[in-house]
Structures are given as C-alpha cells and as structure tokens.
Amino acid sequence: MAASALFEKLALHAPHLPSKQFIPAFVYGTAWKKDATNELVYQAISNGFTAIDTAAQPKHYREDLVAAGVSRAIRDGLIKRSDLYLQTKFTSIGGQDPDDMPYDPTSPVVDQVNASVMSSLQNFNFANVVKDDDEAEPYIDTLVLHSPMQSLNETLEVWQTLEQYVPNEIRNLGISNCNLFTLMDLYERSTIKPSVVQNRFYPNTKFDIGVRQFCKDHNIIYQSFWTLSANPALVWSKEAGALANQLGISPQSALYCLVLGLGNITVLNGSKKTQHMQEDWRAVEKARQYAELHPAQWERTMADFRRMIGQPKP
Template structure:
C-alpha cells in the first residue's frame, strides 16, 4: 500500500510536465541571453511581465523569436508563455507601457497590446497570443479587480488563452472565481512562512483545478533548506539541498518559478528533478516518509482544508 501511495505522489506531481517555469524578473540587459540559455537547457515555460521596472518583456520576445528562427524550439514547443498587467502602483512611473492617468480600460488594453507585440512569434506578423495573462496584483478595490478581469476576458481565447492573478489573498480569489465568466487558471504567490504557505488558498486552487505557482521558493525559505526532510532527501540522493527542496515543493502539486542565472544550476535543477522522480519510483517507502514529513512542515493543501499554498 505504501508503494502504491508513493507512486501516486510521483505521477501526480511530475506528470511528464516541465518541472519549472523560467522566471525573467531582475535579469535586466542579460534577459535575452539567459532566456535563450534556459530554453537550450530544457526550460519550456516562460514567465514575464509588462513591468519595465523589474522585467524586460521585449528582450524575452527577442530571445524567443531568435530561438524559433534558429530552430532551437518552435512556438508550439514552448508550452507556456505568460505575462502580466501591472497596476501603476507597481510601475516605475517614468518607464511604463501605458499612461497612468488614463482610464483603467485604456491602461489594460495598452498594456496587453504592448505584451502581444513584444511576445509575437514573428516580427513581420501582427498576430500574437500568450498562454496566460495575470493581474500582477489585485487592484485597490475588489470592484476594480473584477472590472479589470472582465476587460481581460474579452481577449480569451484568441489572444490570451487563460487568465490568472498574482499576489492574491483567498477572499479576493474567491470573489474573482464567483463572478468571473473565464475562471482563473493560475495563481502565482510567494511560497513562504509569512503566509503559512497558503494552505487554505492552495486547497481552494486544487479543488477548482487552478494551478498554483510559487516564487521566492528558495529565497523565502532558508529554514526549509536545512529542514530534516530536505536534508534527508539531499543526503539519500547526494543532491544539493535546493534541488531537494524544489522536488518536495513540486510534490505538493505546485509549479515552481526558477529564475537561475547560472547555466550549471539550470541544468542541475532540471536533471535533479528527473533524478528524484526516478529515485522515488525505486524507493517508494523512503520517498513517502520524506514527502509526508515535508507536508507536515508546510501543509498538504488537501481537499476539505480551509485553503492556500
């Protein structure tokens, strides 16, 4: 029975999907080189934002088009390109993709148009789409957040395939889900102890087939990096603690943002997740013991709990 349970964990959490989303925040003028390198190493999901303060979305687009032209990957071979609409409060007012004094609808439509242009597959083509567009954060009021969501719904499914939200609390997510025609597909939040690892929100997501994406997975969790389950997995497999932590977070059903700027770490992280998967299949009892201990630390987000990751 332990063997069956452990193998169910493996198939649910890895499920032949890419292990990570490559995060492009804070890469500045290195963005283009690093995105191309991430693709070359095997990343197939890319996260960016229309927020020049922290992201260079245009350089992400350039790197993707060069990779397509060079035959490294096709647009269909990049499984997921997602970007974000960022409110004026999150922007550098001297460098942003829209007029902050414009009405909300104009802000959003201008931001979306800039993203579609930046991320188009062919520089000659005006046709473009993204797999997901997130509200980078809720707007100042729930009413404004719902207004923004309704505006974004008008792009689905042609230019935007799905919608999501970042930096969100459970009450706001519940309000969006209740009122939306296009239900949220993605939540992207910090995964760290200050939010008690979002257990109730993650449960809400799991029950409604919403993908929970984590960021600050390493930076926000120095205690988890030296915790007993992470240390046990690291020592049992002779892998670095960050890879062990990533694997155990993925085992919770979470999709992890990985923004490594090191080519060696990119490859080690991707290879490490595959190695853990193979080890877990061969050592189901050990895997179950370690994964259950980790869940005791951060909460499993199982059906019936209050809700958050």
C-alpha cells in the same frame, strides 16, 4: 495518482480551449534580469525550459528582451512557438515606474489594460522567425493580473477587460499576490475562471495552505515563487538535507522537489547559471524515479515535509 506523476506537466483547466495546454515543473522567472534577460532566456530554453514568466512592468522585467531571447531560440531551431508557454502580466500603476510604463497612467483603467495587453502582443510577435507549420499570430499563453486592484470592483473591471481577449490573443488568465478571500470572490464572479495563481511560498502566509487547497479543488495550478530566497530554514532543514543526500542533489534542488511533491504546483525558477538550470532539471528527474521505485519511502519524505510546513495530511 502515482507519486511520480507529481513531476509530470500539469494541464491547465481551460474548457474554452479546443485542446489542452500544459505547464512543466519549472517556469523560468525573468524578474530582475535587466540587460542580461535576452541571453538568460536563450540559455534557459537551451537547457530544458519550455515555460517563461515575465511582465509588462519595465521596473522589474524586460519583456522586450524576453521576446528577443525567444525569437533567437525559435530562429535557431531550439523550440517552436507552439511548444513554448509564455506568461506575462498586467501591472497596475502602483507597481510601475512612473517614468516607464506600458500605458498612459492618466487614462481609465480599462484603457490601461488594453494598452498593456497590446504592448505584450507586440513583443510576442514572432511572425518573422516562425516556420510555416507553427503559429504565426501573436498570442499570450496566460495573462496574469500582477496583484488585485484596490477594490474588488476594480479587480473585476480589469478581469472582465482581459476576458474579452480570451481565447484568441490570450489563452488563459491568472492572478498573482492574491489571498484566499480575493481568489474565492474572483472565481465566483468571473466568466473565465483563473487557470493559475502565482504566489509567494513562504512562512508569512503559512505556505498558502488554504489557497493551494482551493486551487486543487478548482483545477487551478499554483505557481510558487520566492521558493528558495524566502525559505533558508527549509533549504537547510534536515528534511531537504536527507533528500539531497539520498538523491545526490543540492539542498536547493531538494527543496524544489519537495515543493513540487505537494502536488498541483509549478515552481518559478530564475537561476542565472546554466549549471544550476541543468542540476535542477536532473534533480526533478531523480526525484521522479525515486518516487516511482520507492513509493513508501517517498511518501514518508513528503509526510515529514508537510508536517514541517504545517500542512494537514492529504
């Protein structure tokens, strides 16, 4: 595969779907945006984002305001629903605000999952703004299990409940905050295999080298989050600095490009500033062109970065 292909959209492996779905280099992250979520989602779509991540977890996300921002963008003709990748999550009781949940915490876990999915589908109903040639029925591109449950059996119970919505109301399934052994068990025992894994990319997990290799081997897209905030040492490393100077981009954008350069990765990007949104997308394009025109130099850059994070040669 050409180095520049690392910066193209990644195809979700979903044999249950009649056509391929794709995730771009950046997925717009909406955690902690609170009342600003509506406007920030609209600005993200206005500035090149075609993929949005949220969760049915009012404690940290405003899924309803994500939908409001998307509705406005569709109504204003910025994007079609069918060209947008919308990803949300089921969050268990432990991750919820006891006073604000999308389900009854006293109900069985299966009922909790069903209620959460229904609340997300209600938010993602854009029938009043889509055009005649777009998809009017509400659906979720990927539903992510926010964290494994307390036991493997309960995790499988939740997963099997979600599988019943695939491929109609939910197109793909994923899991977040997941270690390698849980991922292997889930993959082995599930009918609908995970299409994405969304994990922190940081030193505490040795940058998920084992998880990312499993994902690559099994056609699962790895979604990196906390990429900047958890890695100041990487942002200000000589490797990121050298790429930043070479391409005329910020060290933060350079780190994004280096992580994307590892392959089979998309990055959650939650920038609140339109300038940074634009700069990050321009940086990816500059890195793509550089990798295409100077493949040997790019590979040396990536070899240095892989060495820095302790990743073996591919």
